[in-house]
Amino acid sequence: MSSDNIHNFFNSAMPSLRSPMKMIGDLKRQNCTTLFSDINTTHSDKYYFRVENEQFRSTDMCDFLQINVQDSAWKPSVHLSGVKKEHQTVSINCSALTPCPHSPPKLTWNLQQEPPQNLVQTPDGTFSTSIQHSLTLSDKHHGLEVICAAVYPGTGGHRRAQATLPLSVDYSPKDTSLWLKANPSLSVGEKVNMSCSSRAWPPVHSFSWFRVSSQGPQRVYGGQIYSFIFNSTTQGEYFCQAKNQVGQQNSPTIKLQTEDANTGIGPYTVLKICGVAVLFTALLLILCVNERLSDQILSPHDIFVGPVRDPEPAEAVPGGQASCESSLHVVDEILTR
Numbered sequence: 268m269s270s271d272n273i274h275n276f277f278n279s280a281m282p283s284l285r286s287p288m289k290m291i292g293d294l295k296r297q298n299c300t301t302l303f304s305d306i307n308t309t310h311s312d313k314y315y316f317r318v319e320n321e322q323f324r325s326t327d328m329c330d331f332l333q334i335n336v337q338d339s340a341w342k343p344s345v346h347l348s349g350v351k352k353e354h355q356t357v358s359i360n361c362s363a364l365t366p367c368p369h370s371p372p373k374l375t376w377n378l379q380q381e382p383p384q385n386l387v388q389t390p391d392g393t394f395s396t397s398i399q400h401s402l403t404l405s406d407k408h409h410g411l412e413v414i415c416a417a418v419y420p421g422t423g424g425h426r427r428a429q430a431t432l433p434l435s436v437d438y439s440p441k442d443t444s445l446w447l448k449a450n451p452s453l454s455v456g457e458k459v460n461m462s463c464s465s466r467a468w469p470p471v472h473s474f475s476w477f478r479v480s481s482q483g484p485q486r487v488y489g490g491q492i493y494s495f496i497f498n499s500t501t502q503g504e505y506f507c508q509a510k511n512q513v514g515q516q517n518s519p520t521i522k523l524q525t526e527d528a529n530t531g532i533g534p535y536t537v538l539k540i541c542g543v544a545v546l547f548t549a550l551l552l553i554l555c556v557n558e559r560l561s562d563q564i565l566s567p568h569d570i571f572v573g574p575v576r577d578p579e580p581a582e583a584v585p586g587g588q589a590s591c592e593s594s595l596h597v598v599d600e601i602l603t604r
Contacts (some may be wrong), residue, residue: 288302340426343362412434418431437513444518445521463542474507
């Protein structure tokens with residue numbers, strides 16, 4: 268009954284009294300529970316317990332029950348237990364207050380479909396609905412948001428609330444890579460710039476550079492960017508290493524060498540070959556032009572004569588001697604040339 272409006276809200280002796288409350292259990296054995304059903308915001312009030320037994324009547328005015336009915340769902344809570352580090356298995360729990368055990372909320376989350384739900388009673392006597400999931404952590408879970416939703420049933424429609432838990436997972440460096448701002452086939456005296464990158468949590472706190480030798484990898488520099496002048500003493504295989512509090516990872520190796528040492532042809536070599544080819548082609552063109560000009564002046568077919576020998580006695584023909592002398596003069600000119 269309410270102390271503000273002195274009237275019976277519930278009377279076990281009057282079942283006809285319309286009330287969303289009923290008492291279950293055995294009061295004589297001091298084992299009973301008061302159950303509200305179809306409750307709404309109008310039922311927010313102070314409630315007092317009264318006992319009536321013939322001549323004995325008593326109301327507990329000092330120990331009342333304050334009930335506050337809200338028109339929204341209770342926000343669930345999400346907790347994680349365990350070490351938040353890669354390769355470690357943790358337990359994630361989502362729980363929601365359950366004021367009506369016979370009509371508990373339905374819990375769902377983005378970790379699994381249709382998780383089994385457990386109704387438990389807390390030490391203070393209230394009830395709670397919970398779901399649980401075990402998860403082996405990796406770098407893929409870093410930054411993942413665990414979303415748990417609670418849907419409370421009701422005659423006026425369902426009420427929904429949700430909670431999120433962002434995961435922060437410690438993991439060693441991943442995807443460590445090396446970037447060279449040049450061609451691996453280098454010229455002596457050329458400047459080399461190499462940079463190293465990686466992802467990790469906590470972030471990478473140190474980068475180191477190694478050169479592979481016959482004695483094994485030798486550390487040559489510390490820092491994310493490594494710059495040097497290339498020469499015969501700095502050629503070889505290099506790799507970088509990223510490190511954080513969790514672990515470390517090496518990048519693939521890269522081989523720096525001179526153009527002559529490369530099995531392929533470097534850009535400078537190509538230019539040299541092209542230059543020589545152009546010069547050789549120009550010389551051939553000049554020779555061909557000179558030869559063609561010579562052919563036009565003295566063609567072998569035009570000036571060829573038989574072997575030089577003494578002429579047979581010629582008939583006294585006018586002009587015959589002059590013709591022979593002319594031929595001999597041409598042959599003599601060719602031989603002279």
